[in-house]
Amino acid sequence: MNTISMVGTLPPNKGISDTCLEQVKYLSKKFKVVFIDFKQLYPEFLYPGGSKDTSQAPKIENVKIINILTWYNPFSWISAAYKVKGRTLHMHWWTYYLFMPLFTILITNKLRGKKTVCNVHNVEGHESNILDKLLTMIFLKNVDQLIVHANDNKEKIHKNYKINKSKISVIPIGIPEFFVKDDVSKTEGRKKLGIKKKKKVILNFGNIRDYKGIYILLEAFNLIKKKNKDAFLIIAGKPWVDWTKYQNIIDKYNLKNDILLNLDYIAADDVKYYFRAADILVLPYKHFDAQSGPGRIALGFELPMVVSDVGGLPDLVMDKKCIAKPGDIDGFAISVNRIINNKRLYSKLLLDSKILKKKLGWDNIIEKNIKLYLSLDSK
Numbered sequence: 001m002n003t004i005s006m007v008g009t010l011p012p013n014k015g016i017s018d019t020c021l022e023q024v025k026y027l028s029k030k031f032k033v034v035f036i037d038f039k040q041l042y043p044e045f046l047y048p049g050g051s052k053d054t055s056q057a058p059k060i061e062n063v064k065i066i067n068i069l070t071w072y073n074p075f076s077w078i079s080a081a082y083k084v085k086g087r088t089l090h091m092h093w094w095t096y097y098l099f100m101p102l103f104t105i106l107i108t109n110k111l112r113g114k115k116t117v118c119n120v121h122n123v124e125g126h127e128s129n130i131l132d133k134l135l136t137m138i139f140l141k142n143v144d145q146l147i148v149h150a151n152d153n154k155e156k157i158h159k160n161y162k163i164n165k166s167k168i169s170v171i172p173i174g175i176p177e178f179f180v181k182d183d184v185s186k187t188e189g190r191k192k193l194g195i196k197k198k199k200k201v202i203l204n205f206g207n208i209r210d211y212k213g214i215y216i217l218l219e220a221f222n223l224i225k226k227k228n229k230d231a232f233l234i235i236a237g238k239p240w241v242d243w244t245k246y247q248n249i250i251d252k253y254n255l256k257n258d259i260l261l262n263l264d265y266i267a268a269d270d271v272k273y274y275f276r277a278a279d280i281l282v283l284p285y286k287h288f289d290a291q292s293g294p295g296r297i298a299l300g301f302e303l304p305m306v307v308s309d310v311g312g313l314p315d316l317v318m319d320k321k322c323i324a325k326p327g328d329i330d331g332f333a334i335s336v337n338r339i340i341n342n343k344r345l346y347s348k349l350l351l352d353s354k355i356l357k358k359k360l361g362w363d364n365i366i367e368k369n370i371k372l373y374l375s376l377d378s379k
Contacts, residue, residue: 003086004373005034005114007105010058010065011268013041016094016121018176018293021058023369026174026362028062030370034085036105038069039076042097069101077101081108088373089114091143094121096135103139110142115376117369118143119173123156123289137161145376147171147369149291150312156289169372172315173291174362175300179271189276193260199232200340203278203303205271205294208239208246208263213284213308216329218249220284223333225258228341236262236274271297279340281305283313286326292316299357304349306335318352321345 004027008020024033066083070076081104089109091102106116124133140146140161146168148154154168195201204217224231243263250256281298288311295316298305307313308326317323321338324331339346
């Protein structure tokens, strides 16, 4: 097994590009890699803020990148299917909107005798429907071996789609190192964002969608402020929903001077400033079936976090004090205040994040992937 082929997205495409980039970078240290990418990902109206970043397409040694797939062109799907080299095809599944191109590549290569592996980023879409569940089931049932990122995901796939557990491996997503490569200090991060040094900074990062529980965060922040006058909140990300209902909460409690809003897509080069400026990341998701991108970025910066007890979020922390019940406004407020007001606990959580960062390093993740490839290759 000298060549691995992979289908996913790389910069400047958005979606799952950060994961694919790190994965293929480390995989290319062991094998030649053919990476099949999208020239046009999906209609722009499906992705507020656009499907492209300003980043440049990467150049990775030992990787042949083929930008050929177009969401609306069946000829590109078929052509891409025959660009697959080697015995193993590693795919990524994250949205049913791409079912047709991905399924075409999958079935064509099963007929060609390839072994198929798939990272399942979303067991169900974040705003799921019947069509999503149907197409996800059809796709996943035709893959030889699935990779999910938390035990909770494995149980859900087994239950929802009646897929044998022996076909489902739990391998976390690694830490996206490229955000940290040109690191800055906390002082530089706060200076860039105009935040005072004495503030206790709480960060919420990423596209703003209903399931992410922003209203829970804002209601909790109002309670946090009553216990800690130096508490300061950053919300950075592009709204996928009407922002008005969240702004009404800010206005209701007169919080505008205690919140920094950047309601836009954050360019990759600017991500470091937000995470370095912060003391803690808060993810108050109402429901979730994946492993959080912002959570993994936070571990890259060794940043403590408070998360909901849903999906793979609890795997991003080691202390139960950092986990709140989904929808529990008081619980989030208590957890955050406990952490930012207790230097000893905060220092312990910094160490926890450092341990998890090492555990989720891509070298370890890729070794698990390779063992999976070899086990399939021997069948």
